[in-house]
Amino acid sequence: DAGVIQSPRHEVTEMGQEVTLRCKPISGHNSLFWYRQTMMRGLELLIYFNNNVPIDDSGMPEDRFSAKMPNASFSTLKIQPSEPRDSAVYFCASSLAGSDTQYFGPGTRLTVL
Amino acid sequence: KQEVTQIPAALSVPEGENLVLNCSFTDSAIYNLQWFRQDPGKGLTSLLLIQSSQREQTSGRLNASLDKSSGRSTLYIAASQPGDSATYLCAVKGDYKLSFGAGTTVTVRA
Numbered sequence: 001d002a003g004v005i006q007s008p009r010h011e012v013t014e015m016g017q018e019v020t021l022r023c024k025p026i027s028g029h030n031s032l033f034w035y036r037q038t039m040m041r042g043l044e045l046l047i048y049f050n051n052n053v054p055i056d057d058s059g060m061p062e063d064r065f066s067a068k069m070p071n072a073s074f075s076t077l078k079i080q081p082s083e084p085r086d087s088a089v090y091f092c093a094s095s096l097a098g099s100d101t102q103y104f105g106p107g108t109r110l111t112v113l
Numbered sequence: 114k115q116e117v118t119q120i121p122a123a124l125s126v127p128e129g130e131n132l133v134l135n136c137s138f139t140d141s142a143i144y145n146l147q148w149f150r151q152d153p154g155k156g157l158t159s160l161l162l163i164q165s166s167q168r169e170q171t172s173g174r175l176n177a178s179l180d181k182s183s184g185r186s187t188l189y190i191a192a193s194q195p196g197d198s199a200t201y202l203c204a205v206k207g208d209y210k211l212s213f214g215a216g217t218t219v220t221v222r223a
Contacts, residue, residue: 106156
């Protein structure tokens, strides 16, 4: 298995631009998590999907952030418009229902200039 | 809100020395606690998972203990090697959500 796949690995953009991060969970996993990691705040859960349905989006910082999971094998996290304070590493993780183990992707390092 | 603290923030030891990493959490109502390893530019890899009913877990040179009532966990790494250099994060699980500590960055000097 290829594990959780994220793209792009690195993204540099200018303030005000739209940014879309992509995630392919491990096949068969039905829970998906988006996290953000910064030096100041550490690793924070942004949103959690179960069976493609958003269960908890309380960690999404503001309306500029949105996430979708149109099917079991794909999810996106979009930031529109982006701001310099959005610069961070964004991780996607997936797990099997009933399992305590989350498998993390390699992350997308976002830099907003 | 669950607060997870890891001390120390960084640790440098010579090869062969045993490592002791500490994690504390404020809310003892947890389902489990996990220790993760993070290498630079990489994602997180789960090392050990301790259920709330357990006191410890072992895997090779790694041993993790859990004292839920006092809100503490300790990760022991025996006979450290340069390949153990990484950041180690602990995370506690309540319902489905993981709350992470900031991590301890370990450097093992050859």
